Amino acid sequence: MVQVRQVCVWGLVLVLSPLFSAAPTNRAASSQRNKLLLISFDGFRWDYDRDVDTPNLDKMAQEGVKAKYVTPPYLTITSPAHFSMLTGRYVENHGVIHNMWFNTTTQEKKQYYEAQFVDSYWDNGSLPIWITAQRQGLKTGSLHFPGTAPTYQGENVTMRQIEPPNYKFSNETEWRIHIDTVLADWFHKQDLDFVSLYFGEPDVTGHKHGPDSPQLKAMVKQVDRTVGYIRERLQQLGLTNRINVIMTADHGMTNVLRGEQIQQILLSKIPNFSFRDIQFQLLDYGALGMLLPKEGKLEKVYQALKNSHPHLQVYKKHDVPARLHYSSHPRLLPLILIADTGYIVNGILPLHSSKGDHGFDNEIMDMKAFFRAVGPDFHTDLLVEPFDLVDVYPLMCHLLKIQPEVNDGDLEKTKKMLISEGDTGGSDGIYV
Template sequence: MKKLSIALLLVFACLEGFSQIVVPVTDTAQQIIAGRKNSPAQQKKPYVILISADGFRWDYADRYNAENLIRLRKQGVAAASMQPSYPSVTFPNHYAMVSGLYPSHSGLVNNSFYDRDRKEFYSMGNKKKVADGSWYGGSPLWVLAEQQQMKSASFYWVASEAAIKEIRPSYYYIYNEKINTHNRISAVVDWLKLPTDERPHLITFYFPQVDHAGHLHTPESPEVAHEVHYVDSAVNELYKAVKTTGLNVNFVFVSDHGMTKVNTEEQIRIPAAIDTSKFTISGDGILVELYAKDKSSIQPTYDELKKEAKNYQVYLKTNVPARLHYGTADDRHNRIGDILLIPDWPMVFNLSNRKTINPGWHGYDPTLIKDMHATFYAWGPAFKKHLHIKTFQNVDVFNMISRILGLKINPLDKVDGTAKLADEILVKKAVKK
C-alpha cells in the first residue's frame, strides 16, 4: 500500500506539472511596470542579451554543425563547456546563472521540492508558486538592475514573473508557447528602439525546443539535430534584427544543462524501505528526497535503504558529497531532504511505475557526468575576440554580466559566483559604452 501511495503522489504531481507546462497559458500580453526610468548614468551603460537554449548540451553546436553559432562564437568567446550546479535541471540552473547562487543557497533546490517550514510543495508546473517571489533567495540580475535605476526586460526566464524583493523586470511576459519566435524577436527590437530613458539594458530570452526533443528522442536523435538547427537559425535572426537598431549589443548564449541517454530497460523501482507514513516524498527519476515526519525514522530507514540499494546511492543530508553543495551546511532554506537517493548513471528511478519513461534525461552529478555540461558562447564589444576558455561553473555568469552592466552586487546575498570568468573574458573598461 505504501508503494501505491508513492506512485499516486508522483503521478498526480507529474500530471499537474504536465498540464501547466504543455498547455499554454492564455495571457500573451506584454507586462509593463509603469513609472520607471533609466537614470542618466545608466543610459550610458552597455546592453546585454542573455539567451538560453534549454538542454543545449556542450557539444551540440559542433555535433550538429550549428553554423551560425559557430560563426558568432568565433567573434568572441567559446567555453569548452559550462558546468551546471547540482541538481543539473532547468529551474535551479537558470536561476543560478542570474543570481550567482547554488540551488541550495538560492532556495530553488529542484524543479519541484518540499519546504518543511511552509509545509508545502513548490513545483515548476504550479503557476501561482512560480510567480510567488518569496520562494526565491538572492537578487537576480534584473532585480539588481532595477534597484540601481537600470531598466530590464525578459522574454522568459525562470523567476522573471515573480516579484523578488517586490521587483519584476520593467518589461516581461508570462511564460507561454503561443507567441512565435519571430514575434518574440520583434519585441526585443522594439525594446531596443525605445527612448534612452525607457530602453532596457538587460534582456533575457529563452528557447525550450532542444530540451523537449532531447527528453523524447535522446541527444543523438534527428529530432534534436532539427531543434539545434532551429535555435541556430533563430539566434542568427535575433542577431541580425538587433543590428538594425544601430546599438552595439553584447550577446551571451548559454544553456542550463546537457542531456544523456538513459537505461529505459532496467529501471529502479520503489525501494521497499520507504514508508510514506513516516516521510514526505519529493523527487523524480534522477533525485528522490525523503523528509522525515519524525526524526527518529531517519537513521533506521537510511540503514535499510543502504542494505537494499542497487544502482543508486543513498545519502543522509549530513553526508552528501561536498562537491554537490547540497548537504546540511549548504541548506540555507531548509529545503533539502533528510535522505537522498541518487541513481548511478545511466539508471533512472521509475517511482510512478509507468510502463515507459523518457529515453533522455538530465539531473546527474555534473562533476562526474560530462553529458550534463552546458554551452557558453559570448560575443560583442565587452568580450575578447577569438578566445577559447576551459570549463567553468555557471554561477560565474552572474558576476560577469554584473560587471558588464556596472551593477553593484549586494554583499548580503553571499553569492557563490566569482570574478574569475569576468577577468578572463572581458576586455578592460568593459562597462563603458
C-alpha cells in the same frame, strides 16, 4: 541628444585609437555601459554542435568568445540552474532546490509551471540580477525566463512576458516574434539595459527523442537558425555595437534508454524498505529523490536504502558531497537519493518514459552546457577554459557596471573574455 553624444564618443575613440594599439577601433570605450542580452537555450549540451552543421553558432564564436563548456550547479534541472544563473548562488544557498515546489505538512506539490508563481519559493533572500540592476537605475526585461513571474521584495521585472500554460516550446515562428519583442521593442524603442530571453528547446526534444536522435539534431539546426536571426536583427536595428550577447544553457542531457527499457530504480522493489515509514516523498521526477521519514524512522529507512542498488547513492542530507553544494538548505529533506548517470529514481511504479534526461551529477560531461558571447566588450575568436554557471552572474554585473549581491561566482574565471580584462574593480570583483 543621447544619440548625438554616442556619436561624439565614438568619434573620439576613433581619433584616439591609434594611440592605444591594444584597443581595437571597433570596440566601445571602457567607460561606456553597453546593453546586455542573456539568452538561455534550455538543455543545450556543450557538444551538440560537434556533429551538426551550425554556421551561425560557429560565426558567433569567430566573432566573439566560446567556452569549452560551463558546469551547471547541482541539481542540474531548469529552475535551480536558471536561478543560479540569475543570482550567482549555489542551489543550497538560493533555495530554489527543485523544479517542483512542495509542502511537507499539507503534502501539496506543484509542478514546474505552477511553481513559477509561488513567490515565497523564489523570493527567499537571493535577489536576481533584474532587481539588483533596477535598484541601481537600470531598466530590465525578461521573456519566459524561469523566475520571471515572482515578486522579489516587492519588485517585479520592469518589462516581462510570462510563459503561458501549455506553451509549445518548439514553434520557430513564435521564437522570432519573441526576438523581435526583445530587440525591436524592449531594447530599441524602450531603451532597456538588460534583458533575459528563454527558449525551452532543445530540452523538450532531448527528453522526448533522446540526445542522439535525428530529431535532436534537427532542433539544434533550428537553434542555429535562430542565432542567425538574432544577430541579423541586431545588425538591422543598429544594435550590434551596443549590445553584449551571452548565450548559454542550464544543463545538458544524457540517454536513459538501454535497448527498449528506461533504466529505472524502483524503491518498492528494495527489501526492508516500506513507504509506511515515510511521511513525505519527492520521487518519480528524474535522477534525484528526497524522503522525509516519519519521526524516529530516519535510521531505519537509511539503512534499508543504503547499498540497496548498485546505481543509487543514498545520503543523509548533511553527508551529501560538499562539491555538490546541495546539503545545507532547510528545504532539503533529510534523505537525498542520487541516481548514477542514466538511471531514474521511481517510487512504486516505473513512471518515467523520456528517452533523455538530466538532473545528474554536474561533473558528468553530459550535464555540461554550451556558452557563447559576442559584443563590444568581448574579445573575438577566443576559446576559453571551462568555468561554472554561477560565474556568469559576476560577469554580467561587471558588464552592466552594477554592484553585485553576495554570490558564489568568481569574475576572475571569466574576465579573460573581456577586452578591458584588467579593469575589474577591486579584488572582490565588484565594479568600481
